Amino acid sequence: MVRAEGLTFYYERLDEEGNVESKKRAVDHVDLHIRPGKFIAILGHNGSGKSTLAKHINAILTPAEGTLWVDGMDTKEEEKLWDIRQDAGMVFQNPDNQIIGTVVEEDVGFGPENLGVPTDEIWKRVEESLDAVGMLKYRHHSPNKLSGGQKQRVAIAGVMAMHPRCIVLDEPTAMLDPNGRKSVIQTAQRLNREEGITIILITHYMEEVVEADHVFVMDEGRVVMEGSPRQVFSQVEELKKLRLDVPQATLLAFELQKRGVRLPDGILRNEELVDELCRLKSKM
């Protein structure tokens, strides 16, 4: 679905004459291979290049070196630009700054309108997408009157209406309260499960990563770790070096291990930890 080879990108700062004054390498030789239908999480400290990578998948940025393919299309090919953007939708962090319409349904229709979809078909897609994110009953509302989580779900519907095969969500929950966060993540998980859409979720919240199929950890523009959530989170020390958190249950299990409690590596959920502790207790 998404494949990157040696993907590198620099932000250039120009001086007054337009000469390159300084270069900042934001993404550094990243190799990725994301299969269709997977739920992918990308973790990383602030400034590690996650957003920059995400913007490449949507062809908002194009690689300085290396290549990125979306569904076999090279993002450097100008004539494929709109196909790529239709294929890989993007949801951003700030819900207010990505809703264009003044009525929910008009906003969801914005993408299909740009694609030149016929009117009847637009209405059908708007209804389906709003239904898929559970926002159908808000279709006539003003986005300004919705909660943050609801706005993000409308933004997801706006992407869904373009019939993408992949959705990149760049910290969609960073500005939300716990309830809004849960509703957005559950929506993404459902779209992944039921519609088979590839989800690439960038986040700071570890609980949101636990359910992913595959996790990438970035630092200073490079992918420094990858694997299943269990594999990644069993490396607590390394994650700490990268200034990243681990889920609470994992951290507690890790500290207990250090004190000599015999727990397996890679515990992710509270229930797992409880089960393991009960098993230990019954053995004693």
Place this chain on the structure above:
Amino acid sequence: MIRDITLGQYYPAKSVIHRLDPRVKLVTTMIFIVSLFVAKGIMGYLVATLFLGAVIRMSKVPFGYMTKGLRAIVMLLMITVIFNLFLIDGDFVLWRFGFLRITDKGLKTAVFMAVRLIYLILGSSVMTLTTTPNDLTDGLEKLLGPLKRLHVPVHEIAMMMSIALRFIPILLEETDKIMKAQIARGADFETGNLIQKAKAMVPLLVPLFISAFRRANDLAMAMEARCYHGGNGRTKMKPLHYQRRDRAAYAVVWGYFVLMIAVKWSTSYYAVMWL
């Protein structure tokens, strides 16, 4: 105070006025505004009042909501009234105090001017309250469509307007927030002379501009990510087609306009300028 500006605030309701084609509403508003300047004598204003009253009634927007827009022009209104009241010479003086005096003509002009201004705001509020900004700009785009041949970027202008309208409430809220934050830090927006007040605005405007530019940047990216590439090859979710009710509305509006002109002629014919 700033929150009182209702322009660009859609009030959802199910009414005939809401359902009308935005082009009808735009043209009607234009005709209504022109008619206010055509209006002469009490008869003319009576007709205008009836027309506006009927439209407001039909729109199902609460009258209190409608008049919110007026609060923003209270100052302007007062200045207009006071200037007209005291500065216009007339045939006989109704009231005198020192160098101040009110003449019959001054009073008449002041009252009509005030009514005209109020109706102007109410009339345009009816339009913006009953039409979503998107519809409004769609209507404008279609009305101005012929100008495209003269290379006027009609679609771009319409898009800019609709985005501006969507962000007005957000930016107003933000202004409020920044204002409160600066007041909490000891900023004073209320006292002082004009220059001091203008200076006090700097710590308000700078963060506001920075945030507006960031929003603009984000929004442009979000629009591109959703394949926005100008008006070419774009379809419409809500294409505009005139219905029977739109034609009926046009007939009513033009009827109103003709009536206004007739009233104007008949009053000037009989030279009944004042009552």
